[in-house]
Amino acid sequence: xxxxxxxxxxxVYQLDNNRILLKFKDDVTGENGVFDPxxxxxxxxxxxxxxxxxxxxxxFFELLNSLQxxxxxxxxxxxxxxxxxxxxxxxxKGLEVIxxxxxxxxxxxxYATYCxxxxxxxxxxxxxxxxDERGDPVISQEALAMLNILSKEQYDELxxxxxxxxxxxxxxxxKKGLELYDIKLEFGYDVSNNRLLxxxxxxxxxxxxxxxxxxxxxxxxEKEFLS
Amino acid sequence: xxxxxxxxxxxVYQLDNNRILLKFKDDVTGENGVFDPxxxxxxxxxxxxxxxxxxxxxxFFELLNSLQxxxxxxxxxxxxxxxxxxxxxxxxKGLEVIxxxxxxxxxxxxYATYCxxxxxxxxxxxxxxxxDERGDPVISQEALAMLNILSKEQYDELxxxxxxxxxxxxxxxxKKGLELYDIKLEFGYDVSNNRLLxxxxxxxxxxxxxxxxxxxxxxxxEKEFLS
Numbered sequence: 111x112x113x114x115x116x117x118x119x120x121x122v123y124q125l126d127n128n129r130i131l132l133k134f135k136d137d138v139t140g141e142n143g144v145f146d147p148x149x150x151x152x153x154x155x156x157x158x159x160x161x162x163x164x165x166x167x168x169x170f171f172e173l174l175n176s177l178q179x180x181x182x183x184x185x186x187x188x189x190x191x192x193x194x195x196x197x198x199x200x201x202x203k204g205l206e207v208i209x210x211x212x213x214x215x216x217x218x219x220x221y222a223t224y225c226x227x228x229x230x231x232x233x234x235x236x237x238x239x240x241x242d243e244r245g246d247p248v249i250s251q252e253a254l255a256m257l258n259i260l261s262k263e264q265y266d267e268l269x270x271x272x273x274x275x276x277x278x279x280x281x282x283x284x285k286k287g288l289e290l291y292d293i294k295l296e297f298g299y300d301v302s303n304n305r306l307l308x309x310x311x312x313x314x315x316x317x318x319x320x321x322x323x324x325x326x327x328x329x330x331x332e333k334e335f336l337s
Numbered sequence: 338x339x340x341x342x343x344x345x346x347x348x349v350y351q352l353d354n355n356r357i358l359l360k361f362k363d364d365v366t367g368e369n370g371v372f373d374p375x376x377x378x379x380x381x382x383x384x385x386x387x388x389x390x391x392x393x394x395x396x397f398f399e400l401l402n403s404l405q406x407x408x409x410x411x412x413x414x415x416x417x418x419x420x421x422x423x424x425x426x427x428x429x430k431g432l433e434v435i436x437x438x439x440x441x442x443x444x445x446x447x448y449a450t451y452c453x454x455x456x457x458x459x460x461x462x463x464x465x466x467x468x469d470e471r472g473d474p475v476i477s478q479e480a481l482a483m484l485n486i487l488s489k490e491q492y493d494e495l496x497x498x499x500x501x502x503x504x505x506x507x508x509x510x511x512k513k514g515l516e517l518y519d520i521k522l523e524f525g526y527d528v529s530n531n532r533l534l535x536x537x538x539x540x541x542x543x544x545x546x547x548x549x550x551x552x553x554x555x556x557x558x559e560k561e562f563l564s
Contacts, residue, residue, distance in 0.1 A: 220474040224484045247447040250477040
């Protein structure tokens with residue numbers, strides 16, 4: 111199998127035309143040696159981080175597949191720390207979709223004039239451009255359409271699917287007394303049939319989760335959630 | 338008459354319940370002594386800047402009023418460098434509405450991955466929060482609705498009115514061989530009847546204008562346009 115891309119936290123191999131193997135690494139994003147899922151640089155290596163992310167991802171993707179939610183997930187090999195997925199074309203040159211249940215992080219930093227930190231948001235969806243150099247700027251539905259990145263219809267499908275998935279993840283976490291504040295997803299189009307799919311991963315590194323008002327770091331989250 | 342607010346480029350006096358007097362100043366925004374309409378600090382004083390802005394504003398507001406476009410403009414006294422306007426309540430705690438015909442400025446800086454500098458945009462409207470401390474962040478229709486700043490219907494009315502006004506300004510400039518790249522407007526609700534009004538000013542300080550590919554600075558624009 112051929113290595114086709116080395117990401118910050120995963121290596122990507124081509125298996126055949128329709129299948130990709132993702133090898134989860136122990137490198138995590140962060141700055142100054144502190145794990146920060148929102149950071150754009152690999153900050154440190156944590157033994158077991160890759161396997162922890164893969165376990166969470168496998169749990170959620172198998173659940174979503176069983177609910178007929180389209181994801182790229184085919185199978186996982188926890189011991190090999192790898193996941194087989196459908197080949198998908200990312201949106202644009204790479205977009206991220208955020209779903210917010212609480213006004214925290216960059217949302218609060220931008221709009222503090224009009225909200226309290228931590229106030230409830232009703233599944234607020236926004237899209238950001240994966241662009242380390244420009245700090246992953248937010249882009250509106252209108253701008254995505256104007257720049258021919260996503261049509262209005264594609265955007266609506268994306269936002270609806272995002273809310274559906276995130277509500278499922280939120281409900282699963284709630285079963286363990288964990289509260290989802292916000293979460294970041296990636297999507298792509300299945301190269302075999304052009305269908306919109308959830309891609310990448312769903313793990314502690316993609317979400318802000320609290321328990322009784324205390325933030326739960328990504329690796330602790332996996333232990334809390336899967337125990 | 339009572340001074341009720343000292344802005345960066347205008348002083349605001351209350352005349353009566355329904356009328357306000359705006360006194361245009363020679364202070365202009367900029368940094369390091371260079372006039373920059375996009376800046377949030379008063380950078381310098383230019384003799385005649387207030388009168389120049391008022392002349393342009395009077396021209397456009399009288400034109401818009403004659404076309405039944407709702408503005409706050411009542412009358413102007415060029416020699417006194419002042420303008421009488423209807424009393425209006427700003428949107429939220431102060432929003433700006435940008436209409437873009439070319440991908441330049443902050444639009445290009447954010448979305449350079451997906452556009453060429455200076456490429457045509459089809460009257461792209463976006464709203465920013467007047468918040469010097471946070472660098473006037475862009476806010477989407479969805480966020481404006483989520484934070485109860487503007488309803489979807491209010492946003493649509495605002496965007497439609499913006500495009501209508503900006504197309505008129507663009508066409509007027511074109512008659513003098515001047516090309517509008519982008520423009521920033523402010524709106525408010527008439528306190529007497531809650532109707533949406535164009536407020537503030539329309540002058541060189543609110544727009545990026547080019548002639549034969551060369552940028553025309555605000556005060557030069559007034560001379561070119563009104564000569």
